[in-house]
Amino acid sequence: MKFEKSYIFSLVAPLMILLSIIGCILRKDSKKIFYFPVGLMGIFIISEKEFSRGVKRKKILNKIKSYKQTK
Secondary structure (H helix, E strand, O other): OHHHHHHHHHHHHHHHHHHHHHHHHHOOHHHHHHHHHHHHHHHHHHHHHHHHHHHHHHHHHHHHHHHHHHO
16 A cells, blocks of 8 residues: 555656646636645655655664664
């Protein structure tokens, strides 16, 4: 189940950003504001994934370092 969710998030976030860009380009001025939240959510999903990935890597590296120090 988690494997499928990661694929869904990896595909949805760029599509959200693309939809936002296309909507801002093709819509009239009064309707453009509705596409900004979609683009921001796509950017947030991607940046949150990168941030959490970095934190997880640091935790794993610290565990490896602590294991090496005990020997």
